[in-house]
Structure formats: C-alpha cells, structure tokens
Amino acid sequence: MKEIVTVLGTIKKERVGFCQCHEHIMLSKGRPFEVNPVLCLDDVEKSLNEVKRYGKAGGCTILEAQPGGCNRMAEELKYISEKSGVNIIASTGFHKLVFYPENHWIFTASQDELENIFIHELTKGIYTDADNRFPRAWCGARAGFIKTALDVEGLTSRYERLFSAAANASIKANRSIMVHIEQNADPVRLLEFLKDKGVKAGNLMFCHMDRTCRDRKVLEKILRAGVYLEFDTIGRFRYHSDEEEIRMIKELIAEGYEERLLFSLDTTRARMKAYDNTAIGLDYILAAFVPQMKSSGISEETIDKISNKNCIRFLTN
Numbered sequence: 001m002k003e004i005v006t007v008l009g010t011i012k013k014e015r016v017g018f019c020q021c022h023e024h025i026m027l028s029k030g031r032p033f034e035v036n037p038v039l040c041l042d043d044v045e046k047s048l049n050e051v052k053r054y055g056k057a058g059g060c061t062i063l064e065a066q067p068g069g070c071n072r073m074a075e076e077l078k079y080i081s082e083k084s085g086v087n088i089i090a091s092t093g094f095h096k097l098v099f100y101p102e103n104h105w106i107f108t109a110s111q112d113e114l115e116n117i118f119i120h121e122l123t124k125g126i127y128t129d130a131d132n133r134f135p136r137a138w139c140g141a142r143a144g145f146i147k148t149a150l151d152v153e154g155l156t157s158r159y160e161r162l163f164s165a166a167a168n169a170s171i172k173a174n175r176s177i178m179v180h181i182e183q184n185a186d187p188v189r190l191l192e193f194l195k196d197k198g199v200k201a202g203n204l205m206f207c208h209m210d211r212t213c214r215d216r217k218v219l220e221k222i223l224r225a226g227v228y229l230e231f232d233t234i235g236r237f238r239y240h241s242d243e244e245e246i247r248m249i250k251e252l253i254a255e256g257y258e259e260r261l262l263f264s265l266d267t268t269r270a271r272m273k274a275y276d277n278t279a280i281g282l283d284y285i286l287a288a289f290v291p292q293m294k295s296s297g298i299s300e301e302t303i304d305k306i307s308n309k310n311c312i313r314f315l316t317n
C-alpha cells in the first residue's frame with residue numbers, strides 16, 4: 001500500500017477524515033491571475049482563516065491541486081497545515097499550458113527532465129523556485145500526488161510529453177494522478193493512453209466532469225474502467241443548481257458507482273469567504289451540501305465513502 005504524504009509528512013489512513021479532493025488554498029500572483037483574476041490566493045492569513053473554517057465544520061484533509069512551476073506556494077501550505085491542524089496534500093505535475101508564461105521551462109524541458117522533477121517532488125521535496133527558472137531549490141515538504149491537465153487540444157506532442165512524464169513518475173514513485181478535464185476534451189482517449197503507459201485506472205482521478213462532460217456514455221465508460229470521478233460543480237449556480245448536482249450523483253450511485261465518486265469545490269478567490277464575504281466558503285460542502293444530500297435520501301454510509309473511503313483508496317491503492 002502507498003503512503004499518504006502530506007506537506008507535514010506521512011499520515012495513517014485513519015487520520016484522513018473528511019476530505020475535499022481538489023482545492024486551491026494558496027496561489028501567488030502570476031500567469032493564472034492574468035488569465036483569470038480569481039486565480040490568486042496570496043494572503044496566507046486569509047487562506048489560513050478559510051482552512052480553519054473548514055476544520056471547524058469537520059474538514060480534515062485537502063488535496064491541493066496547484067502543481068509546481070505554476071504559482072504553487074509550498075511553504076505557506078506547510079504553515080497553514082501546522083496552524084489549522086488540517087492535512088494538506090500538495091501536488092507535483094503540470095496544469096493547462098495557458099497558465100505558464102511563454103518562456104517557461106515547462107515548454108522546453110525534455111520528458112526525462114519532467115519525470116525527474118515530478119519524482120523529486122514526490123520523493124525528496126517540493127521545489128520552491130520553479131515559477132521563474134528551471135527548478136533547483138527545494139523544501140522538506142513532499143508532494144503526495146501528480147496533478148495533470150487534459151486540455152481541449154488533446155494529446156498533441158507538447159501534452160503527450162507531459163503526460164508520459166507524469167505516467168512514468170506515477171509508476172516509479174508509486175503515486176496517483178489527478179487530471180483536470182477541460183470541456184470538449186477526450187478523456188476516454190487519455191485513459192487509453194495512460195493505461196498503455198502502465199498506469200492503473202484505479203490510480204486516476206478525473207476532475208470537473210460534472211460540468212465538462214454531458215455525455216453519460218463517456219462517464220460510464222470511465223467509471224466502469226475504475227477511474228475516480230471528482231465532482232465540484234457544487235454551489236456554482238452559473239453551471240447548474242445543487243439539486244441538479246445531487247440528481248447526477250444519485251443516478252451514478254443507483255448505477256453502482258458510489259465507490260468511485262469524490263467531491264470538492266475547486267476553490268478560487270471568488271469562492272472563499274476570507275477573500276470575499278459573499279462567497280460560499282470552503283465549508284460549503286459540510287455546512288450546506290452534505291445536509292442536502294442527506295435530505296435527498298443519500299445515506300451516511302455513502303457520504304462517508306465519497307468524503308473519505310474513496311479518497312483513501314485513490315491515494316493508497
């Protein structure tokens with residue numbers, strides 16, 4: 001079984017508790033901010049307050065989905081975890097290439113160099129200087145999983161190189177892979193590609209497909225293969241209501257997929273109360289969505305799977 005690696009070290013699975021599997025807690029001002037101004041969470045005390053709010057509501061663990069070289073703030077994640085008591089599991093890997101400046105090393109590094117960077121972050125420590133130069137300096141915190149992103153352009157040579165490096169790092173360092181799935185991308189093709197590289201479907205989490213994939217046949221194909229689906233269109237009413245979200249979750253439960261579902265909020269500046277007091281807050285799932293799931297007839301046992309057991313299995317299998 002794999003270890004569960006947080007920014008403060010390894011933890012036993014009993015300590016994972018309630019877990020949101022795709023959040024952004026700290027994010028320095030850089031290219032993501034230029035692409036979308038809500039992609040900036042650079043006030044450590046505000047982010048700490050938000051994580052404390054999550055802890056107070058019953059949250060225990062967060063998977064932080066901002067990879068290295070892309071405005072991740074590793075030292076601050078350690079500080080927030082220490083002060084809040086909430087486990088934070090950081091990521092290595094890569095995001096959509098639109099989130100990197102043109103001259104960034106992510107565009108020119110070879111597949112072997114990328115693989116070595118990912119493995120270093122998973123096994124030795126997270127780089128702290130990777131935003132602006134080829135990474136050299138690193139801190140003691142390790143990454144616990146590999147974040148990747150499937151863009152609409154698909155597995156073009158520049159993304160194939162990144163996904164190949166992620167697949168090899170996953171196998172060599174024995175860590176799971178999270179994938180951002182962009183709207184109109186082809187997740188089935190990616191699944192085949194990663195399986196051909198030797199990655200097991202049970203070591204994959206595909207994110208955002210509750211809003212980026214309306215084709216039920218595609219969802220089922222991926223679930224049947226054994227991939228975890230992380231849903232986070234919760235409290236995001238410009239996409240759909242929470243009732244609609246619960247209806248989708250219930251349909252998948254009825255079809256026997258409750259062992260494969262995960263949930264989260266994919267927070268931005270616009271979704272954290274500490275940054276915007278009209279926002280839903282990082283505690284929204286615990287405070288509002290879980291009670292709504294229960295009153296819609298979803299059992300405590302199923303909610304426990306989605307919020308805890310499935311996350312542990314994703315991280316450790």
Ligand SMILES: [Zn+2]
Pocket residue numbers: 022023024065266
């Ligand atoms: Zn995200």
